[in-house]
Amino acid sequence: MGAFEYFALSKAGGLETNDDFVSTDAELGIFIVADGMGGRAGGSQASKVAVEVFLEQLRFLTPSSRTEGSNLRHAITVANTKICSLAKDNPMLSGMGTTLSALVTNNNKGKIVHVGDSRIYLLRNNNLNLLTKDHTLVAELIEQNHLSDEGAKKYPLRNVLSRSIGTQEVLEPDVIDIELQNDDLVLLSTDGLSKGLKLESLREILINGQREAPERLCNTLVETAVENHPHDNVSAVVIKVVKI
Numbered sequence: 001m002g003a004f005e006y007f008a009l010s011k012a013g014g015l016e017t018n019d020d021f022v023s024t025d026a027e028l029g030i031f032i033v034a035d036g037m038g039g040r041a042g043g044s045q046a047s048k049v050a051v052e053v054f055l056e057q058l059r060f061l062t063p064s065s066r067t068e069g070s071n072l073r074h075a076i077t078v079a080n081t082k083i084c085s086l087a088k089d090n091p092m093l094s095g096m097g098t099t100l101s102a103l104v105t106n107n108n109k110g111k112i113v114h115v116g117d118s119r120i121y122l123l124r125n126n127n128l129n130l131l132t133k134d135h136t137l138v139a140e141l142i143e144q145n146h147l148s149d150e151g152a153k154k155y156p157l158r159n160v161l162s163r164s165i166g167t168q169e170v171l172e173p174d175v176i177d178i179e180l181q182n183d184d185l186v187l188l189s190t191d192g193l194s195k196g197l198k199l200e201s202l203r204e205i206l207i208n209g210q211r212e213a214p215e216r217l218c219n220t221l222v223e224t225a226v227e228n229h230p231h232d233n234v235s236a237v238v239i240k241v242v243k244i
Contacts, residue, residue: 006238007213007217008024009235015233024237035192036048036097037096041092053075058104067110073175098116101116103239114176117161126207137160205217218238222235
């Protein structure tokens with residue numbers, strides 16, 4: 001197994017409730033963020049249940065099996081079926097759903113599993129790369145050249161997800177290969193962080209803080225984002241690859 005130093009933090013970001021859910025399981029080599037939606041009752045339950053079901057599907061597999069694309073897609077399918085079922089059985093939970101972005105590792109090899117607009121970044125040799133693609137209506141319109149970056153800021157449906165767990169019966173996650181190296185820094189975050197931190201600020205904090213303990217770096221990221229009033233929950237998981 002690879003050796004990681006890591007820390008996770010989640011804050012309400014000025015809202016009454018926190019619908020984000022984070023999970024770190026270094027023994028399994030799995031790190032997850034999820035951002036629930038669906039009101040006071042549904043959002044927090046959706047994110048928590050989705051993460052727990054996803055983990056349960058992988059927990060008893062071998063390390064190599066956990067990073068097989070078919071098993072990861074199956075875990076998302078089971079989580080999606082569970083959330084859809086909960087919403088169907090309880091009218092109070094109608095409209096519940098969640099994003100889910102996970103890093104699943106097996107030594108230096110790994111997979112990113114992604115649904116929604118939470119994000120996973122990789123800092124390597126002072127280069128910051130976004131490894132995930134936002135599953136939003138706006139992102140799709142930009143990709144299809146139907147909308148400009150500037151126009152996206154004012155687009156009335158800019159917060160609408162095109163893919164999320166629990167809101168569609170058939171769901172295909174993005175499953176992305178990743179090969180980790182010593183001294184890599186991986187950041188998982190919900191969209192409250194990207195709302196509260198511009199990309200340049202995020203890059204600066206990560207580069208300046210990459211030698212710090214993950215706890216301190218994670219606190220700096222989340223606290224800075226919250227101070228900028230994102231009007232959203234803010235969650236982050238900072239993972240430093242110590243030895244591969």
